[in-house]
Amino acid sequence: MLSYFSNPQRFDGLARRVIPVLGVLTVLLLGIGIYLSFFGSPPDYQQGDTVRIMYVHVPAAYMAMALYAALAGASFVFFVWRHALADAAAEVIAPIGAVFTVLALFTGSLWGKPMWGTWWEWDARMTSVLVLLLVYLGYMALRAALEDAQQAARAGAVLAMAGVVNLVIVKFSVDWWSSLHQPASVIRFDGPTIHSSQLWPLAIMALAYTMLAAWLVFYRLRSRAVIQRARQIERRKLQAARAAQSTQGSGA
């Protein structure tokens, strides 16, 4: 399928049809999800209204990880089969994933204040997400630093794939690390037991976030393709001009 859409025109045709659909779905689902989160679900018997932060936090954390999986998957496809579209997807996914990671950290911190009594707690989960943010930043910085597009694509793919192995080991080591620490007197937070009245808004918000991410990815892929085409036309012009100049000059 990917090779089918590696033809730029075909991909453009697909993107043009998919983008509005995803846009409408995102707005619709976000609307329903936000309504349910704020008004359509009861406050938690223990946490009160602060539980509502969960509806923006948990889907963000899930998207942060899902987008990294997508980034690594696209990198793998590019590394093995060299589909330019897979590389474009990886490049486009990274900043979106990073933004969701920041959102997860930010909302987690907001939630932590009433839960733990501090804005930041070095618990295993938050620390792992913080490391995930560093991985995203490293990936983007590497791509930005390499001027040759082909090198940036290949080196980025190698780094993104290595990141998967790394994140798994980080998760394990961070769990180990926080278990060494004697639990303090603050409330240990092990994830709320989900009640069905909370499940619906959570599921819909997760779906809405997924649609939002997909929408952004397709949108950016298409604008990236347009920019590339414009650059290509410019380069061809330049090349033609240079060729004309050198045929003039070769008489000398």
Add this chain to the structure above:
Amino acid sequence: MLAMTTALAEFPALEALSPQTLEASGLSLARGGLRLVEGLDLALAPSGALLLTGPNGTGKTTLLRALAGLVRPDAGAVAIGDQPASQVAADTLGWLGHADGLKPNETLRRALRFWADMHGTPRTAILPLMRVMGIGALIDRPAGQLSRGQQRRAGLVRVALANRPLWLLDEPAGPLDGAGRDRLAELVAWHRSRGGSVIAATHQTLDWPGAAMLDLGMYR
């Protein structure tokens, strides 16, 4: 001609080469979004020589790197013998890039011994080859103290030491003086007399007998 035959006598006796053909077909290369070469075919038989010419930026270096299997072409393939170049490059290629691969703090003796060991060539071949290139007296000098031309000569000694049938040289004569170019020609003639072949990218006119020319400027 007389000078050359006397010089040939000074070359060390190395293990015989197993000559290889090199063949590229339908090669397309791009760099930074610019198409450099499109649908290029070339073939080089044992004892052959091919000079790549053309203005800066026409893709001579990229073509050499593709022939060595370092750069993967957008289309087409490179074969050495009947194998893909990237698979057999290590056992068939002598490579001289635009940089010589020398370390400023390392003496030529140390560096060349290392490369001789890596390629399984006896260390006794080092000094004769250095004399051929006219740098025998510099053996204990760190590479950082040498001139660009002397470094280039040391790089060529390293290529010869690898004792591989197919030489890919990027601007081998770039920093060389007249005498250096003569010695390079002798080295190449020796290599070809053993069944080896050479492809060199060059701006200088290199007077290698029977060398074919390929002007990459045409492909622009």
Add this chain to the structure above:
Amino acid sequence: MSRLGAVFAREARLAWSGGGGPAGPAAFFLAAITLAPLAIGPSPELLAAAGPGLMGFAALLSVLQSAERLYGDDFSDGTLDLYALSPMGLSLLCLAKTLGQGIATLWPLPVIVLLGGLMYGVPLQPSLMLAAALAAAIPALVLLAGFAGALAAGVRRSGLLIALIAAPMMVPVLIFAAGAGRAGFEGDERALANLVLTASVSLGTIALVPFGIAAAVRSRLG
């Protein structure tokens, strides 16, 4: 095997003689652990408690500080092309090269840790534990720095980029190696477990990371 040894010996020799050799990371490490108490304050209890973790962190920084040298010069002087075209498998070559260079430049760190233990008032036993864990961690640290260094080779001011790429990868080694020292200090019986985990992460990186370095090198040469 002899080729492997030749690469190891050459890289160790070049790293030893060029660019200050082991003096650079050693001096950096010493400076870091000298300055830290000036920032934290002279309270002996605080220093002894923070000492093992601080020294583990400072050791990581000194590895990062010297990481630019691992692949940067080889990229620009053409050595990496020759290595990629050498008759030895590139991953094995990268393993020998990185370890040769790393051990030649980083061997003073575990020794300085013992000295640092005295300065921070950490008892001998946890200091020894930390030194052992650090010695076990050095292969992992230097290989991960090498992976980042190969990806960023030849980039202008690559040091910062290498640090950003390598830092998240060094999280597990840091946790286990520093954890060995910390647990040792707190009298926790898990000190030995941390040491074993450090060694296993190191062995794991020795088995896996060379392939990553080779892929990184190839991606930058092509």
